[in-house]
Amino acid sequence: MLVLCLPAVSWAEAPKPVDDDVYVVQPGDTCGSVARKVFGDATTGSAKLHALNKMGAPxxxxVPGTVLRIKGDPDARLTFIRPEVNSKRAGKVEWFQANTGQGLWRLDSVNTLREAGAEVTFRDLTRLQMNENALVVIYGQATKATDKVKKSGAVELLQGELNVSLAELRGEPVGVRMPAATVAARSKDLLVGVDAQQMSRVSVYDGQAEVSAQGQNVQVPKDHGTRVEKGKMPEKPRPLPEAPAWAGGERSVRLLLDDKGVDEELTWAPVKEAASYRVELARDERFNDRVHGETVQAGQESLKSVARALVAGKYFARVRAVDAVGLVGKASAVRQVEVMRVKTERGTVGPQGIRGAQRLDFTVEGAESLDFRLDGAPTTxxxxxxxxxxxxxELLPRGVPDARPEKLTLTVVPPRVDVDVEPVAGAFRVKVLVLDEQGKPLEGPFAALKLRGLHGTQVEEPLQRQADGSLLTRALPGMRDGERMASVEALWGDTPVQQVNALAPMEQAPVPVAVEPTPLVESAAAEVALMPLLGAPSGGLVETAPLPTAFLPQAWLFEVRMQPGLGSEGLDLARGRTTLAVEGRVSERVALGTAVAMRPGALLRGGATGSLPDTELSASLSARVRLTDHPDFRVLLAFDGSLAGSRFDEEARGLRLRPALLAGWRREHWAFSTSQxxxxxxxxAEATWDSAYQVWFLPLPMLSLGAGLDALVGATPQVSGPLGLAAGVGARLKLGGFELGTSVRRGFGPDGARVWGDWSGQLTLGWSGLGALLPQ
Structure with missing residues (x-):
């Protein structure tokens, strides 16, 4: 075979070698030469080479560059490295940088440096977790295992700490050699360590372990530990410290507002036997990829550790108590820390929270399992x-009642509002711009934007949109320190944002300001003074009080009212009256008034011609106070006193005091009011109750059409009083400072004709030209 093994073509592409468990074919290599280089013997080495590689029959x-395996399956592999870990092959002197996934064979060594960590996983999935500054030698099986599960060999811990997790299917204890002792552990969770003085420590959290030294064996049960000083026998096992409990629950949520990261404060309750505590925070639940670790001394008032500058992601924390002899207790429950990034659509994120003009819109990434509370109330x-x-x-993990909420400060400020007031022929044109943070006009609509006149200035509504994005309206000046001045304040909600003052030319009369007809809302622009339409009863039971309304006058209003009867023979002046009334606003909420009325009396009912004493006179004083601030709903309290002269009938003459409650509601073109x-x-012992109801339709800003129902009822049981009803319709027209009104009514009911008259009408002429107009 050696003769036939010539330099030939590669049979497959192989991965780039990462360490010396492979050999890269060089030019001129044959199977024999490779076997001699690697194994030292061409015959046995070539057999091993063909057994490890699928080279086919000779x-x-x-082919140069071909990668050949020169070792069998490793006893273990490095399954995690952080950040850099060194390793050394058996029999070699040089250390090299290890790689994740690298195989480890018998007598290979692994060394973690300062702030480093590694995990070694054996064939049977037994895991060794190496802390910083640890040195471990792997002792793989020298002979082939005979049972179904291939057992992993022992390891030698020369320095540092090693956390051992025994695999579920392992049939024998894992062995750990240390300078002062040997451990045979049947434990799924075991911590062994060797310090600088060669003192060995063993903590057993599950199962049990046998510790041997100087010919003496000690059985260490669950939740116990022991020490072994070099050259001495193992100490008697002692209980380990209890697992600490987290303060604030086992799950927390943090919001990442900038690229600097967020700090997480880990706090826990003290343990009685603890001399110190070890805190760890990692990106994985097996605590390999640790991002924070600290030793905290016991006895402090507040036990805490702060993990700095955490980026977005999920983290896991645990803490262990360490007793006075250095034995490490069982770990706490794993605490989950979620750092979530905030993504804003409107608003600016800063270290103190989110801030923006007009409104804030934002999302929290991965917030599906969170509950949100805004100012204490649930929100979406x-x-x-x-x-x-x-x-x-507040953000709270759903289903974790003891979790500490993550709080975020949200600040909404009004947008920039620019108000420009320009005098135009005695009035003022008011131009409003709502701008974004870059100074560009916003489109709106702006439901929160309001303009308010100060010092008697009257601002007309609604604001009307222009093509350039601005809003226009008109303001009528008021008086301040003897000068006609327009004082306009812009409000966003209830927050003042700008106030502008401008003097008006005294010699100019106010004229309308042309504004493009693009209203923001469909509504009547001006208010007609919604006086009740039916007038006082003809019979004189209620005399000259100013007619009640749910709206205060905008200025001093002078009115002359003529109220004749309407009979089959035409006008019946004997059943009518003429009234001069004056009423005006003395403040934002208070109006005062007075009236004098005259009835022809006997002068036109057959008495002596020119006999003035037969004329019936009455007079009254009145006051009204507005109780509400809502622009569309008004409630007022009114009081008037009237005095009817001696020429009136017995039931009408004398003094009457009349308190009343007035209410009115307006919606676009409709208005409703009532007087009780x-x-x-x-x-x-006499009293009467009068009740009025009316509805108005305002098709134009200067015109109002109405219908009403009035009732007058004797309200004192001891004295028999009248019961009369009246119904009617009418209209009022406002032209500049003048108001013209007319109405017609009919009385009905048991005393309707006596109290109200069969038919009657009313003609009203008013003028509000005295004094500055006040805002409604």
Whole structure:
């Protein structure tokens, strides 16, 4: 065979060699020459070479570059290396850098340097986990095993620590030789170590182990350990420290906000027998790929270890207690640490949280198993926050009630709002721009944006969008320190964002400002003063109080009302009245008013011509206070006192006090209001309850159409009172500072004709030209 084994063509491509368990064919090599080089004998070496490689029947040629196996299956392999580990072949002097997957044979050595680690896995899957500064010699089987499971040989630990995990199918104990002792372990979890003084330590966490030294054997049971000093017998086994318990649960979530990583604080409860603690954090559950390790001395007020600058990913932590003689206790439960990256769509991520204008939108990668709470209330993922201010977001692992929540600060600030006020013919054009962080106009809509007039300035609504993205409206100036001034404040929600003041030319009269008709919302722009339409009863039971409404006047309003009766013979002035009323706003919430009314009385009912004393006069004072701030829903409290003269009928004359509750609601083109009042006559057991309901339709900003129902009921049981109802329709028109109103009604019910009259009408002329308009 040796003669026929000539240099020949390769039979297959082989992988590039990584160490000396293979031989690369050189030019001129034959089977015999390779056998002599590798094995020292051409005959026996050639047989080994053909047994290890599928070379086929001779004659064949060896092609330069062909890779030949020169060793059988290894006793073990390096299954993990971090970061660099050295190895040495049996009988060799040189050390070389080891590789993951490298085979290890009998008497091969492995050495982990400082902050390094390695895992060696034997054929039967028994694992040896080497800590830093450990030196191990592999003792493989010298003869072939006879049973079905190939047993792994022993190892020799010359220095450092070794964690041994016995395979499930292993039928014999694993042997570990140390300078001071020998260990035969039937344990799935065993830690052995040799320190610089050649002291050997053994900790058994599962099963048992036999420790031998100086001809003496000691059985070490589960959760016990022993020491062996070189040249002495093993010490009596002693219990190991208990496993520490984590503070804050066995799972935590951290959010990664930047590329610098996040720090994780690992805290645990103290163990009674502990002199120190070992903390480890790794990327894998077998704790090979460790990213953090620390020894923490016992007796500290707070037992903790901080893992710095963790990047996104999943980590596993454990801690062990070490007693006073250096025996390492059982590991704690594995704590899972998840570092999740935050991805923002709107908002800027910084070390203190997420900050953005107008709103925040972001997601947390891998957050399917988390619960989210925003300011203490459950919220959904992805997360959206629009409310201006600082908020706290909590992330909790679902199903882990004792887990420590991860908190994230969210800050929403108003966008940049630029307001420009320009005088135009006595009024002001108000231009608003809402800008992003780069100064570009945003499209909207902006439900949170509001404009408010200060110091008597009236801002018309709605804002109207222009082609360049701006919003336009008009403002009427108010008075401040004797000067006509427009003072406009922009608010985002309830947060003021800008205030602009501008003086108005005094000699110019306000004229409309042309604005492109692109409203943001469909709504009537101006408010008609929604006065009740039906007027006072003709019979005089309720006299000259200003007509109740759910809206305060925008300025001082003067009104003249004529209210004749409508009979079969035409107008019946004897059943009518004429009223002059003045009412105005004295503050944002309060309006005061007064009225004087005159009825023709006997003058037109057959009395002496020109007899002024027969004319019936009445007067009143009133006040209204707005209780609510909602722009569409108003509630007011009203009070008026009226005095009817002696010419009135007995049941109408004298003083009446009348508290009332007013409410109104407006939605786009519709408005509804009601008045509930209780009229009293001081000193007399008489009272009446009057109730009014009305609905308005506003097809145009200056026109309102309405319908109403009024009732007047005697409210005191001791005195028989009237019961009268009235229903009617009407309209009001506002032109500049003038208001014109008209209505018609009919009384019905038991006392309807006496109280309200059969048919009657009302004509109202008002003027609000005195004083600056106040915002509604």
């Amino acid at each position: 004659p064949h040629q060896l 993922h992805p997360v959206r926050v629009e409310s201006v201010g600082t908020h706290t977001l 009042a209780y009229a009293l006559r001081p000193g007399q």
